[in-house]
Amino acid sequence: MKRSPMELAAIATAAVPGLAPTGVASLPDDSDDFDSVLIVDAAKNRWRVRSPRHDEASIRLESELAALRAFSAGIRASLPFQLPSVAGTVRQGTLRTFVYNHLPGKQYSLEDLVGLGSRCAQDLGAVMAAIHSMPKSAIDRADLPSYTSEQVRQRRLNELDAAATTGMIPSRLLRRWEHALEDVALWRFNSTVIHGDLHEDQLLVEDAKVVAVTGWTDLQVGDPADDFAWLAAVHEQSFADAAFEGYVAVRGDRADPHIMRRAALAAEFALAQWLVKAIASEDVQRIAEAKTMLEELDNDIAEYGGQPISVVEPPRATRVEAVVASPVPVAVAATPQSAGSPGEARDSDDTEPATNAIRLIPSPVSAPVAAPVPVPAQPKSAPRVLPIDGGEPAGDSDTPEPQAQHGELPAPLRAVSGAVSADPVAADDANHDESAKVSELQEVSGPDTTAIPVQPLDSK
Secondary structure, eight states: OOOOHHHHHHHHHHHSTTOOEEEEEEOOOOTTTEEEEEEEETTSOEEEEEEESSHHHHHHHHHHHHHHHHSOHHHHHHSSSBOOOEEEEEEETTEEEEEEEOOSSBOOOHHHHHHTOHHHHHHHHHHHHHHHTSOHHHHHHTTOOBOOHHHHHHHHHHHHHHHHTTTOSOHHHHHHHHHHHTOGGGGOOOOEEEOSSOSGGGEEEETTEEEEEOOOTTOEEEOGGGGGGGGGGOSOHHHHHHHHHHHHHHHGGGSOTTHHHHHHHHHHHHHHHHHHHHHHTTOHHHHHHHHHHHHHHHHHHHHHOOOOOOSSOOOOOOOOOOOOOSOOOEEOOOOOOOTTOTTOOOOGGGOOOOOSSOEEEEOOOOOOEETTEEOOOOOSSOOOEEEOTTOOOSOSOOSOOOOOOTTOOOHHHHHHHHHHHSOHHHHHOTTSOHHHHHHHHHHHHOTTSOOOOOOOOOOO
16 A cells, blocks of 8 residues: 555654654655655654555564564664664554654665765675674574575575576576576575665665664575675675675674675576566566566676676586597407397307407398208308497406407307318318208207208308
């Protein structure tokens, strides 16, 4: 529910008895969630009024009230800046409007803040260091959220998955963010108390010094880099560097060296979070704006590389070529098989020894057939071998496979080959009795070997 400045001034009079406004002016705030005004009373005192537009924003204000109450007098005294205090509240239905006591200082735009120079930047770093040095016990007492470094990373991964399902995130950005979220070194940090919604609108500055910090709706224990994310939009990198120097000067060894990398990641990823939120609210205009900004970010990174967001650079694709050291060609003769059982496995005695040499196979040799029983053809010369392109080693043994001689067959059939090819007379005598050859073959092969009829070799 949007409220006008005059309506908010009227609500403030109900929240703070005796308040008599004499002037009212709008204040910059998160326009999607809050309406804010500055009220001046007759005594020239100033008051800030903040009214939620919906239930979620109202819950955030309730969380801020709990946070401000958690800041004890000792904590407030130790901080180099002032904190707001609630002067009164008014509930209207489910929404609750808050009135805060006025704080000194002036709000600056980001450009004007950068214009204040390195002195303001270093003071800003000291302010953030003071916030991150607050005791975690204050957060626990207020029952506010608390996350470890791994829980922070896992939450971001879940949000990345939700953003990816929209199909509107450029693939280059998805790969870039996923690599950063999987970079283990980037997420080794100690969680601290953080403001959670820190940006230029939450700072009140006087004489280039931050005198007050407002907007504590997202106070929690989490990643300190989240409070630096808004500085990623600074065009003058020297301002952000000076702020980090001021931070390190206060935090010392407790300062995480990768804060600025995660801050840059958080700044980029905020666009994806905004897109998801716009889709959930079915806001067509905001969806289009988010898509345009994501495309612009993708183009900028493609052209200029973007800010570093990972400790370990993404791996580059490299061509890996297989290396085979000193291959030794080995001829492997084919084992004759009967035509009736072409898929039958060889006997265990015919197992080839393991070797690291490239395997070579002979070209198929057609076997002449003598009716009614087929017989294996005997090679006239050394079998022609074909290398297997890109073949892998046959085993882990370094023992080379025995070299096959011309026309040599595997061991189980070598005796049969010798019986046929050693006697040249047998090859020339075409009228030799067939039964005598079978008997001779049986004698050579042994009693347990099935006789194989032998086709006489062609004398040509």
